[in-house]
Amino acid sequence: MTKAFQPLERAPAYMKVFRAIEQRISDGGLKDGAHLPTEAELCTQFGVTRSTVREGLRLLEQTGLIVRGPAKKFFIKRPLASDIAAAASKSFALGGITFHEVWDALATLYPQAARLAAKRLSAEKVAELNKVRTTLALVANDDHEATVDCAVEFFQQIAKGLDNRVMLAMLQSLNLMIGESLRHVIARAPKAKDRILNAQKKLVEAFERQDADLAAEWMTKHIDDLKRGYQVAKVDMDEAIL
Amino acid sequence: MTKAFQPLERAPAYMKVFRAIEQRISDGGLKDGAHLPTEAELCTQFGVTRSTVREGLRLLEQTGLIVRGPAKKFFIKRPLASDIAAAASKSFALGGITFHEVWDALATLYPQAARLAAKRLSAEKVAELNKVRTTLALVANDDHEATVDCAVEFFQQIAKGLDNRVMLAMLQSLNLMIGESLRHVIARAPKAKDRILNAQKKLVEAFERQDADLAAEWMTKHIDDLKRGYQVAKVDMDEAIL
DNA sequence: ATAATCCTATTGTCCGACAATAGCAATATG
DNA sequence: CATATTGCTATTGTCGGACAATAGGATTAT
Numbered sequence: 001m002t003k004a005f006q007p008l009e010r011a012p013a014y015m016k017v018f019r020a021i022e023q024r025i026s027d028g029g030l031k032d033g034a035h036l037p038t039e040a041e042l043c044t045q046f047g048v049t050r051s052t053v054r055e056g057l058r059l060l061e062q063t064g065l066i067v068r069g070p071a072k073k074f075f076i077k078r079p080l081a082s083d084i085a086a087a088a089s090k091s092f093a094l095g096g097i098t099f100h101e102v103w104d105a106l107a108t109l110y111p112q113a114a115r116l117a118a119k120r121l122s123a124e125k126v127a128e129l130n131k132v133r134t135t136l137a138l139v140a141n142d143d144h145e146a147t148v149d150c151a152v153e154f155f156q157q158i159a160k161g162l163d164n165r166v167m168l169a170m171l172q173s174l175n176l177m178i179g180e181s182l183r184h185v186i187a188r189a190p191k192a193k194d195r196i197l198n199a200q201k202k203l204v205e206a207f208e209r210q211d212a213d214l215a216a217e218w219m220t221k222h223i224d225d226l227k228r229g230y231q232v233a234k235v236d237m238d239e240a241i242l
Numbered sequence: 243m244t245k246a247f248q249p250l251e252r253a254p255a256y257m258k259v260f261r262a263i264e265q266r267i268s269d270g271g272l273k274d275g276a277h278l279p280t281e282a283e284l285c286t287q288f289g290v291t292r293s294t295v296r297e298g299l300r301l302l303e304q305t306g307l308i309v310r311g312p313a314k315k316f317f318i319k320r321p322l323a324s325d326i327a328a329a330a331s332k333s334f335a336l337g338g339i340t341f342h343e344v345w346d347a348l349a350t351l352y353p354q355a356a357r358l359a360a361k362r363l364s365a366e367k368v369a370e371l372n373k374v375r376t377t378l379a380l381v382a383n384d385d386h387e388a389t390v391d392c393a394v395e396f397f398q399q400i401a402k403g404l405d406n407r408v409m410l411a412m413l414q415s416l417n418l419m420i421g422e423s424l425r426h427v428i429a430r431a432p433k434a435k436d437r438i439l440n441a442q443k444k445l446v447e448a449f450e451r452q453d454a455d456l457a458a459e460w461m462t463k464h465i466d467d468l469k470r471g472y473q474v475a476k477v478d479m480d481e482a483i484l
Numbered sequence: 485a486t487a488a489t490c491c492t493a494t495t496g497t498c499c500g501a502c503a504a505t506a507g508c509a510a511t512a513t514g
Numbered sequence: 515c516a517t518a519t520t521g522c523t524a525t526t527g528t529c530g531g532a533c534a535a536t537a538g539g540a541t542t543a544t
Contacts, residue, residue, distance in 0.1 A: 014300065022336075025336065026335070026336050051293050051296075054293075054297055055296060055297060055300045056300075058256065058297045058298075058300035058301050058304070059300050059301075059303070059304045061301070062300070062301045062304035062305055063304055063333075064333070065336065078336055078337050078338060079333040079334075079336055079337045080337065081337075083333070084330055084333045084334065084337070087329065087330075087333070088326050088329075088330055088411070091305075091306070091321040091325070091326045091329070092321075092326065092407070092408060092411070093268070094264075094267065094268050094307065094320055094321055095320045095321045095322065095323075095326070095407065096320060097407055097408060101406045101407055101408045101409075102408055104406050104408070104409065105406060105408040105409050105412070108351075108354045108355070108358060108409065109350075109351065109354070112350045112351070112354055113350070116350060164343045164346050164347060165334070165337065165339055165343055166334060166339060166343045166344055166346070166347040166416075167343075167346065167347050167350065169330070169334070170347070170412050174408075
């Protein structure tokens, strides 16, 4: 007797539409920036109705593979690190991730990131970082909004400087998750800004000297400070973020 | 004159449906495991037609917030670390991430993960790891499939043992991305398995002694070996994965 | 008691229609 | 002639209804 049959491929048509287009994107048939045919055109090509095509498009839309251009037209977009980070941090939040888990990941990743940064950051990037730092020094002490923005921007610049999209996405997703809570902390821990400024200064120095150990050391202190900030602000670390 | 009007909120109805349900999930109104009302029910509640509701459901579906239960009914599901990892690694692949970037992230994250594991892994978890290791020792030398599975499983167990869903998701997404390429490497680098086994042995020893430095050291060697494997297998590290 | 069959609720797909909108062409106005 | 306005057209967003496919549960037959 010949071999048993494979279970045959049964997926809803809208799913097949999704996968077909996704496939075309990944194999380069639909290049980045190209625009998708109109819905009517897709109907005739796939031989299904608009409702079905549209359901498939919604899947693509949520995956982030197509974005609206002018005239509501969709065009193809390959996911950027920032998209992945945004999606991941949103999912984490919905999954009930705690401050503790985020902080733990920060404490693990960022000192290493600082090590890499010390080795890889170009002189221009370090100068850029320094500019962010001086900007932070200039903002009013009670402007918590701007303070947080600068503090997060400093992290962002380091992440971007690593020249690695995987790490960028991971670090950015952490940045997004701490951003909100940081606002909370800074509003309640008045001395936080000075400590942040000091850590940033030492970090920039370490980057200038390309001293990986020093960079890691100060980054660790910086992250530890954040935890202390949470404690001062009486944030329950086992509470879910957002 | 009174202040200018805000641009009014104009989003397609299907998007509003999506956001409304998403909101209900995140604020706990729809609990994990609860089942979504039928499409017809949602139609009456939102006051839109089924087509519109269904487009919204497709968005939820792709976000991973609802999954099909028996009878095709949708059930609410909060995203798990593994879902986030799967989505992220797929996006990375579509974004054209290179082997080099993945390896770079591996080399940065896993030694630190090993450090944490040395401190946190329970005795049972270490025993579990040891079991994976002995399983790998027993598989035939030419069974590349099983070899890869065991090698990846070893990483998975470490990731799970950290007891941190953020790190778990990040490490898992890396695991998914190397999985495929590892198959390629092991088929071409015959001695790879022995080196993997040795590294795993040393790692387990380090975990048993809770020696973080030793664990990090051997994990670094382990990851470096992987890179050497790529070179032996003549994989172009600047090529996109998958 | 178990297996086969029917029933029903729900999803998947189709069709056709029309309103809303954005971009473009044609026109009016100075 | 240049600019502003208007109308045209292609496309998307939404609607309503229809029916086939399917999964689970109820019912019947053996």
